[in-house]
Amino acid sequence: MARDDNQLGSFLRSRREKIDAVSAGVVDTKRRRVKGLRREELALLAGVSPSYYARLEQGRDRRPSHEILRALVRVLRLGDTERAYLWSLAEPTPEPAEADAAPARTVRPGVLRLLERWGDLPAFVVGPSRDVLAATALAGRVNPAWSPGGNLVEFTFLDPRAHTVYPAWDEIALQAVAGLRATAAARRGELDGFVASMRERSEAFRTRWDSHDVYERTAGEKRLRVDGVGVLRLQFETFALTGPEGHVLYVYFPEPGSTDEEALCELAPPHDPGPPEERPSLGG
Secondary structure (H helix, E strand, O other), X not given: OOOXXXXXXXXXXXXXXXXXXOOOOOOOOOOOOOOXXXXXXXXXXXXXXXXXXXXXXXXXXXXOOHHHHHHHHHHHOOOHHHHHHHHHHHOOOOOOOHHHOOOOOOOOHHHHHHHHHOOXXXXXXXXXXXXXXXXXXXXXXXXXXXXXXXXXXHHHHHOOOHHHHOOOHHHHHHHHHHHHHHHHHHOOOXXXXXXXXXXXXXXXXXXXXXXXXXXXXXXXXXXXXXOOOEEEEEEEEEEEXXXXXXXXXXXXXXXXXXXXXXXXXXXXXXXXXXXXXXXXXXXX
């Protein structure tokens, strides 16, 4: 699939189509045949000329001022992640040099030692394209996607087991793409190849990517169906590891005293003093 060279315009159009005209204060006595706001309505609410806003969506002007960006954020009711994404599209950073295009996949020794101590929890480290770089043994027992060498996005969209593992697959799929888009904006150009590959291999991914949703879930709850156990409800927290690699640590944990905690204890392997699994990722 061809790369979208007008990402700013595509994002603005996708957000405009999600705004309810009535709640935005638009009085319209005619039956509406468009989703969300019309271009000229958004322009009026943002205080810009309709012709200028049309140029933004059409890609004929790609450098709106800070004042206009702030007005668009207000009218489109963008959240923090969406706002940062819009800013990155309007003020793109230079693409990384060739030597920096493939960040290190080696997880720091200190982080590996932490994973070793967390043998009773599913925990793993991913790179920007969601390659799993290292994990506790329990992580792979709870979810095959969390095993080193796997890729969270590829598993969700390309592995038929994903629909069984994730009872709420649609929600997981949307979150996976929205989070990947946020990372792609922060690491401009680095994930283009991976995104292009996923767009070609998965129509479900392509549809969600083209919806231009962007946000990050850094904490919450996830339901997973585990063989021989049933559905587990686990809380999770994510921790961005400092450094240029863009590594993120995921840690999942059960509610204390719950049946989920009991099930996780049964799944946990016997204590092994050896290091946690780590090998180069096959994804991305």
